[in-house]
Amino acid sequence: MLLLLLLLGAGEVLYASIPQSAGKALPRPKLVVGIVIDQMRWDYLYRYYDRYGEGGFRRFLSEGVSCENTMITHLPAYTGVGHATIYTGTTPAVHGIAANDFTIQKTGEAVYCVDDGTVEPIGSTSAAGRMSPRNLLASTVTDELRIGTQFRSKVISVSLKDRAAILPAGHAANGAYWFDSSTGRFISSSWYVEKLPGWLEDFNKQDRPRALMQGKWETLYAPETYTASTPDDTPYETPFFRGERPVLPVDMERLFKEKGYDIVKSLPAGNTLTLELARAAIAGEQLGQRGATDFLAVSCSSTDYVGHQFGPDAVETEDTYLRLDRDLAAFFAYLDQTVGKGQYTVFLTADHAGTNNLSFQQDHKLPVGGFSPARAGKMLRDSLQARYGRTDLIRGISNYQVVLNYDAIRAGKINKERLKRQLIGWLADYPHVAYVVDQTRTADASIPEVVREKIRNGYYPKRSGEIQIIVEPGCFDTNEEGNYKGTSHGTWNPQDSHIPLLFMGWGIEPVGRLFREVHMTDIAPTIATLLRIQMPNGCIGQAIPEVLKQ
Numbered sequence: 001m002l003l004l005l006l007l008l009g010a011g012e013v014l015y016a017s018i019p020q021s022a023g024k025a026l027p028r029p030k031l032v033v034g035i036v037i038d039q040m041r042w043d044y045l046y047r048y049y050d051r052y053g054e055g056g057f058r059r060f061l062s063e064g065v066s067c068e069n070t071m072i073t074h075l076p077a078y079t080g081v082g083h084a085t086i087y088t089g090t091t092p093a094v095h096g097i098a099a100n101d102f103t104i105q106k107t108g109e110a111v112y113c114v115d116d117g118t119v120e121p122i123g124s125t126s127a128a129g130r131m132s133p134r135n136l137l138a139s140t141v142t143d144e145l146r147i148g149t150q151f152r153s154k155v156i157s158v159s160l161k162d163r164a165a166i167l168p169a170g171h172a173a174n175g176a177y178w179f180d181s182s183t184g185r186f187i188s189s190s191w192y193v194e195k196l197p198g199w200l201e202d203f204n205k206q207d208r209p210r211a212l213m214q215g216k217w218e219t220l221y222a223p224e225t226y227t228a229s230t231p232d233d234t235p236y237e238t239p240f241f242r243g244e245r246p247v248l249p250v251d252m253e254r255l256f257k258e259k260g261y262d263i264v265k266s267l268p269a270g271n272t273l274t275l276e277l278a279r280a281a282i283a284g285e286q287l288g289q290r291g292a293t294d295f296l297a298v299s300c301s302s303t304d305y306v307g308h309q310f311g312p313d314a315v316e317t318e319d320t321y322l323r324l325d326r327d328l329a330a331f332f333a334y335l336d337q338t339v340g341k342g343q344y345t346v347f348l349t350a351d352h353a354g355t356n357n358l359s360f361q362q363d364h365k366l367p368v369g370g371f372s373p374a375r376a377g378k379m380l381r382d383s384l385q386a387r388y389g390r391t392d393l394i395r396g397i398s399n400y401q402v403v404l405n406y407d408a409i410r411a412g413k414i415n416k417e418r419l420k421r422q423l424i425g426w427l428a429d430y431p432h433v434a435y436v437v438d439q440t441r442t443a444d445a446s447i448p449e450v451v452r453e454k455i456r457n458g459y460y461p462k463r464s465g466e467i468q469i470i471v472e473p474g475c476f477d478t479n480e481e482g483n484y485k486g487t488s489h490g491t492w493n494p495q496d497s498h499i500p501l502l503f504m505g506w507g508i509e510p511v512g513r514l515f516r517e518v519h520m521t522d523i524a525p526t527i528a529t530l531l532r533i534q535m536p537n538g539c540i541g542q543a544i545p546e547v548l549k550q
């Protein structure tokens, strides 16, 4: 008893004399940098390989690993969905980001994936700041890092696109910052911060977007060396100015004068700007230099804008990737300097890929075609008018899905199951439609297993249309006039769903190339395993053991 009292009495001293840890501290990287290149196809690694320098994309191949067959396993292949999937390790069926713009099926309310009317813009007065991860229903690997270290780890996320900054940042981040096109400033919302940090105010004051848009966008090398692309002037591209030719050089000052800050998104300078901001965040937040494992999420969006405008076969796209390669090399050199070579881990992937231009493919005899949701929707309404005497039983077609109008169906005492069968029958006959699937009966659909899996993984009943349209492999949604300029994405096919996945740095086995198929959902659990933290709460992916050091 005396001993016990003595022990209790001396408790505080005893406790204080216990060393903080019994042995060596758990080794972890100082910083994880997640990079998402919007619309980057896996084959761009090799299409432009000869023209990349040693320090950018190729550095992953020499010092790290490229997972050569990384596939998206959900529909639709869009930006918000991809970013949510990369960071949660799960698909829309669980994380709920069913599309960039989805419909609340019960009410018909249209929702933008990161819209949040309950938060205030920070650093801006515009609606561009009313954004948050509220609609993201699962935790992210960045959330889990925060929780796993009792919030000692910092998570910062930057991008031009709001959704590409917010969804990677997750719910518990220290900051997510995105571009406000109306002011040329990077902003946030009250979800994350009460005011912009000093380093970001300083960055905004420099007005880098304006500075980066001085002079001309010229090809980095002599135009005739762009042999990975078509000749510069083709009918497959959308010019910056109506009636002019879609060619380089482009007068950026004129663009800025006529179109304002928004145009930086559509130039390689937009990627430069994003990576400059990433550096400012590392310096301002002391990321990777504080004795905790920090996380910086960077998403380069300009590749997507350039891709949509010019397509994968354009000189402009090739030049954008060559310039991005240089920007990445400079960024990695900065990380070596500030955090230390081998002290940080980087992964690089894409939110989705993109198809070759339809007219370009047509000109080379490939089987392609357009699918206009507006026109198909009109066909359905005409058929509904003839059969039911009313057109309001559907709300429309979006994300290759038919959205039903449940209020009208109920009010008209319509048999919903019969209606669905009719809609599916009408659509099945429509040009370039391969399959039409009742989302609630995918088990009955005679479709390839891989397509079925993607449909199921993409279906979140409260936010997805009940009927899924699968178009033929070379086909894409177009506007009513059948605009075949540039490119698009959103389907299950490899041109949209085969993405790059590269790792290098701390804890990564430099195996070069991994050939077995892995999935977008495997990224988050791989990073969680590397960091020895819990995987995100909706995770369905599996860690990729081959890329991790023992």
Ligand SMILES: [Zn+2]
Residues within 6 Å of the ligand: 039, 079, 304, 308, 489
């Ligand atoms: Zn896009």
